[in-house]
Amino acid sequence: MNTTPDPSRILEVGFGFWSSKVLLTAVELGVFTALADRSMTGEELGSQIKLHPRGIYDFFDALVALGFLSREGTGASGLYRNTAATATFLDKNRPGYIGGILEMANARLFKSWSDLGEALQTGQPQNEVKHSQTPLFETLYADPDRLEQFIAAMSSLSRGNFQAFATKFDFSNYKTLCDVGGAAGIMSQVITTHHPQIQCISFDLPQVEPIAKRSIAQAGLSDRIQVVSGDFFNDALPKADIITMSAILHDWNLEIKKHLIRLAYESLPEGGALVAIENLIDDDRKENAFGLMMSLNMLVETGDGFDYTGADFWSWCQEIGFKRYEVLHLAGPCSAAIAYK
Template identity: 55%
Template sequence: MEQQPNQPSPENIMKIGTGFWASKILLTAVSFQLFTTLAQKKSMTAKNVKDLLGLKCTDRNVYDFMDALTAFGFLKREGILDAATYSNTIDTDTFLDKNKPSYIGGILEMANNRLYTFWGSLGEGLLTGLPQNEAKRSEDFFGLIYQDPEKLKEFTGAMSGIQMGNFMAFAQKFDFSQYKTLIDVGGSAGLLSIMVAKHNEHMHCTTFDLPPVEPVASASIQKFGLEDRVNTASGDFFSMPIPSADVVVMGNILHDWDEENKIALMRKAYDALPAGGAFVAIENVIDNERKQNVFGLMMSLNMLIETGTGFDYTFADFNKWANIAGFKSTTLLPLTGPSSAAIAYK
């Protein structure tokens, strides 16, 4: 029977309420490197998958797992049940094959290994206003990742994965014709600097982060062969001045902090710029009506989980802080998906 207009329906309630089922199916496939394996083998049967991964569940469980991934649009299928063969879609082949430079699965790996569990305590976070990550065990997450090369690699991979499309879009959409130098504050693996230099041959870029990150960034720069125009610098952007440049960028940095520290960082960026220079914040800028950018709203809650006091913001918020910091004008440049570059000019 067809649903009548304006009649109540539980469909959306159930879809969102059980959304963690769908999430965990995808995250598990990524953790199994299923899409990477399929990219190599082109296609596999459910039995091939079961044998290769050493799964001890029933054949029917494997069919359900693979068919759910197919129904979500992550796999293509020919045949059914034991006669079925599965292969990657164009999206999973491009973005979830770990052997391709376009791989964005790092953020999904971190979601599976860390965030999935921590988000189970969202209610506690809202009640207490306290972080729900490693801090609950009196551990400093950032301290932990910078001490452990494997954790650092996972974290930088996650940050690169979630921002790579934005970095590429920014490098090609932003008008760099009036500028010669750029510094990426909290630059992680250095991919923003690399993308800007790759697409703008006159630009010289510096990726600036804490000392343990420098080898990761240096390896990325060497991989792209851009050592002549991209370099690294080490330091703490809170305890020391930001090195001078024509363009200062912060990608997924401002949202880590409360309003007071956001303004402090924007003032430091202002001090690092010449007249006419640009400060750029690349984040999931929430629409001013706070109705459309749902991912931005969820990312803001993720900052509660991770930091307790950090939050994502609207362009109106950014304008207010830019005015306090002394900037003359602002503009918003849409990038990919829910992300934008909020830009303030000195």
């Protein structure tokens, strides 16, 4: 039996930023959107997205080797085409587009994560805040273009989880739902589409209201979804049978997490449910690597924000008075932690 250690996994992860940057750059340059449902030679595709000849074949063939493009033939006559996955999820003109979060990763997170070591040693955020000393969300909400990018990114990442929640959770005993930090109102749109008896409220800061109303109107759901503006640091939450918080609690320190859970408790009726949709870390903290790295991302982004386990969530909810708890796996590394009043 060969027990000689193998360094391949170390090298794979150590140089993981190479493959990451190839994919992120392909999204940035619109490779998958340019291809759509067509086949193109390297020269045709390179010309369309304005590449210098030197990098054309290395770049596109790297995407083939990584599994993000397919190719028929070789050399100048070879034809490149999207895979089923990249055609579905990385063509901007397809409804399943999730590239928004990758665009944000390329524009912001790739740079910030280069200072992870400093974040670990100082406990301080390493994003725009590092240079402006302005809190992350204040920076985001002060710039309409950056806010639009952030909301589009989060929406693209979350839609699949919302779809899973809409089909896996039992909504039969509920009539109203308030999505806290509702952004463009995607959660509310998904829920009302699947469950005609549910009326939704999308709750977020005033700067988000026009983005949400536009998105909801485009979906033809303005009569089913109310957009309410407020600030959960200063305002009570709207009353509802279900209160959802998707990728909200992990933004904040423990004190604010408990504040938000208490606000939800106060706005729910008996039997109501608080639903936290997150990349929930497994209780043993050994398996959900994405959840653990997302928690590191919150260190890089916010300093004191962090992700958590289901057991953590339940301990906070019990402290505030919730009676029952469950975890509902949604998709990939994401789950819904649900506490019942």
